[in-house]
Amino acid sequence: MTATQPVAVITGASSGIGAATARSLAAAGYRVALLARRLDRITALAAELGDGALAIEADVTDRDALVAAVARVQAELGGTDVLVNNAGVMLLGPFSAEQRNDYRQMVEVNLLGAITTTEVFLNQLKDGGGDIVNISSVAGRTARAGNGVYAATKWGMNGWSESLRQELLPDVRVTLIEPGIVATELSTHITHEETRQGVQQAYDVAEVTPDDVAEIIAFTLARPRRLAINEVLLRPAGQA
Numbered sequence: 718m719t720a721t722q723p724v725a726v727i728t729g730a731s732s733g734i735g736a737a738t739a740r741s742l743a744a745a746g747y748r749v750a751l752l753a754r755r756l757d758r759i760t761a762l763a764a765e766l767g768d769g770a771l772a773i774e775a776d777v778t779d780r781d782a783l784v785a786a787v788a789r790v791q792a793e794l795g796g797t798d799v800l801v802n803n804a805g806v807m808l809l810g811p812f813s814a815e816q817r818n819d820y821r822q823m824v825e826v827n828l829l830g831a832i833t834t835t836e837v838f839l840n841q842l843k844d845g846g847g848d849i850v851n852i853s854s855v856a857g858r859t860a861r862a863g864n865g866v867y868a869a870t871k872w873g874m875n876g877w878s879e880s881l882r883q884e885l886l887p888d889v890r891v892t893l894i895e896p897g898i899v900a901t902e903l904s905t906h907i908t909h910e911e912t913r914q915g916v917q918q919a920y921d922v923a924e925v926t927p928d929d930v931a932e933i934i935a936f937t938l939a940r941p942r943r944l945a946i947n948e949v950l951l952r953p954a955g956q957a
């Protein structure tokens with residue numbers, strides 16, 4: 718660990734794309750702060766990554782926890798160069814009152830969680846220049862029956878990211894990553910049983926890995942500061 722190593726903060730670092738991004742950025746020379754609710758998972762990942770990796774239990778719907786995370790990152794890693802807003806839930810199902818708790822959770826985690834995390838880390842990101850990477854989705858481009866509120870959170874993230882890009886340029890670059898199906902545990906949390914079973918079939922045979930997405934994030938961040946890759950839309954080659 719050297720004082721010149723950049724620092725990346727990754728939300729939802731306990732599994733899937735977030736954990737893979739942490740591994741990829743650590744391999745690229747970043748010190749990483751791993752944020753998630755499952756402390757056991759991020760503690761194990763921090764131990765695996767070693768030097769400089771920090772596990773911080775934080776729910777992105779809890780602003781106080783995020784403010785405490787900012788203070789720890791400042792004290793223990795010296796600030797933030799990159800923020801990856803990755804924490805998310807995809808609670809699909811037919812639109813109905815029975816799913817109302819899912820709707821609130823998706824808006825609070827996927828959209829408001831990313832907005833709040835960015836708002837509390839913004840001063841650190843602006844200090845010396847930085848990057849914000851927002852993990853959106855193909856669902857931020859194309860809505861389908863049964864994914865309306867999930868899509869709304871990702872469309873919201875896309876609009877917010879474009880505004881943020883214009884406000885923060887040139888010192889803070891904003892990148893939107895829009896994956897199609899990636900083999901993670903995302904689908905396992907769907908509460909509408911029939912929907913979960915249908916979606917799970919697609920995830921069981923998913924070929925794009927979290928590492929594939931993490932590599933793209935690392936590549937994007939490694940571009941010279943004069944160049945900003947603002948949006949990356951990626952799908953499995955066979956996804957319609």
Ligand SMILES: NC(=O)c1ccc[n+]([C@@H]2O[C@H](COP(=O)([O-])OP(=O)(O)OC[C@H]3O[C@@H](n4cnc5c(N)ncnc54)[C@H](OP(=O)(O)O)[C@@H]3O)[C@@H](O)[C@H]2O)c1
Pocket residue numbers: 728729730731732733734735752753754755756775776777778803804805806807826827852853854855895896897898899900901902903904927
């Ligand atoms: N997999 C796909 O097909 C796909 C496609 C497009 C976009 N995405 C997006 O990619 C992102 C990562 O998802 P994934 O596929 O890697 O799924 P995942 O393995 O289920 O990861 C989701 C992460 O979000 C965290 N999280 C959930 N609620 C949280 C909260 N309230 N506070 C803090 N962290 C929270 C989870 O950690 P804890 O439970 O430990 O808190 C977990 O680390 C999401 O934004 C998702 O919408 C995924």
